[in-house]
Amino acid sequence: MPHHSDDHRGSRSRAVLLERFGGPENLSVQEVPEPHAGPGQIRVRVSAGGLNPMDWFMTSDDETAARFGLSAPCGFGTDYAGVVDEVGPDVTGYAVGDRVFGTALSRALADHLVIDADGNISTGVAHHTPHGLDDRTAATLSIAGSTAAAALDVVRVRAGDTVLVGGAGGGVGVFAVQLARIAGARVIGTGSESSADYLRSLGAEPVTYGGGLADRVREMGSVTAALDLHGADTVAVARELGVPDGRICTIAGVVEGVPAANGANAGPEALLDIAKRVAAGELRVPIAATFPVEEVRAAVEMQAARHVRGKVVVELAGSAQTD
Known part of the structure; x- marks a missing residue:
């Protein structure tokens, strides 16, 4: 060699x-x-x-x-x-x-x-x-894909779930939304008004972040799990909507009682699965x-x-x- x-x-x-x-x-x-x-x-x-x-x-x-x-x-x-x-x-x-x-x-x-x-x-x-x-x-x-996979694993996303994703349009959100959809979950993604079409293109149902978010999400139906990919605001909304702490995950904020995740928590097989799905056109x-x-x-x-x-x-x- x-x-x-x-x-x-x-x-x-x-x-x-x-x-x-x-x-x-x-x-x-x-x-x-x-x-x-x-x-x-x-x-x-x-x-x-x-x-x-x-x-x-x-x-x-x-x-x-x-x-x-x-x-x-x-x-x-x-x-x-x-x-x-x-x-x-x-x-x-x-x-x-x-x-x-x-x-x-x-x-x-x-x-x-x-x-x-x-x-x-x-x-x-x-x-x-x-x-x-x-x-x-x-x-x-590597970092964003592994982090998304780890966060979804923490909240045990499965078919039939409705997942609230805060910061759905960011680097980690791109993967989290699509992986949750692949798992069979419905995804409600927060973003600005101008990002609505973009979030839809990923498979999320968009909702505008900011004051009154809990009420807007409540009108869309019940939520069973949540990812906060930006800070801690989505954690507060998820709690208000009755999501138990064990089914909420943060990656950037620290909230007592709420588990956190990072890319190091995901196994190499999760990243390789993401790479193969991207190569096959199943995940963009x-x-x-x-x-x-x-x-x-x-x-x-x-x-x-x-x-x-x-x-x-x-x-x-x-x-x-x-x-």
């Missing part, structure tokens, strides 16, 4: 770096020493990275960054997709040329990523990209915008505004690949 596509030690590649924690104005694309795969590792030539709220949240200040084990200067972004271009010794299951997608905590936006072949979110995770799934879309799946991922890596600040500003319908992608290697 060829281990290296090249061996230009001392060559350089690009990475998005934060010299200090704070807003997107601190982001820059810099040349860094090109990394190489060691024992038990693979190297990925990254084509695209998908942005998530956690990317800018955990790098927003020194204290928050420290909670995630980050120190400045550091990289940025967690979701990626690309092609394996180096395989280190003692690695099985990967070969040069394999298309992969996955996570690399706060370092995904780089030309090259070194990933532990048997890793975790900190050391990097790589999954084989299903046939027919392009890199741009694959780069949006709206991409709101794609930016070249040189415009990463604008991409993060758009994503951080929290009004994006779908996902924001940063491209590093030209047109995202498919097979």
Whole structure:
């Protein structure tokens, strides 16, 4: 098996770096020493990275960054997709040329990523990209898809349920709405008036968020489960509608008595199932915008505004690949 596509030690590649924690104005694309795969590792030539709220949240200040084990200067972004271009010794299951997608905590936006072949979110995770799934879309799946799957598992969504999804049009909501519908549930999704058609396109029945939400939802029928994908407002509404705490889940807010979920709670089989469904056209991922890596600040500003319908992608290697 060829281990290296090249061996230009001392060559350089690009990475998005934060010299200090704070807003997107601190982001820059810099040349860094090109990394190489060691024992038990693979190297990925990254084509695209998908942005998530956690990317800018955990790098927003020194204290928050420290909670995630980050120190400045550091990289940025967690979701990626690309092609394996180096395989280190003692690695099985990967070969040069394999298309992969996955996570690399706060370092995904780089030309090259070194990933532990048997890793975790900190050391990097790589999954084989299903046939027919392009890199741009694959780069949006890991964090949001896993988080949605974990949240639905927490509330045990099943056929016949009516699920209230707060923040249904966001990055996680895109997956949560469609996965709940695939499970046979009815979905009521909160959003702005202008997002109604978009939510319908995902399979949700739209309802405008804001004051009086509980009354508007009550007019649509009873609710048996709820996901709050933005904060805690939907939790309060769900409780008012009689949903028990055990069938409510948050991903961003902390509410006593209400379970929370994140992508780490979902098994790899859940993410691979999502990827296969996307590749088969059973689940769609709206991409709101794609930016070249040189415009990463604008991409993060758009994503951080929290009004994006779908996902924001940063491209590093030209047109995202498919097979």
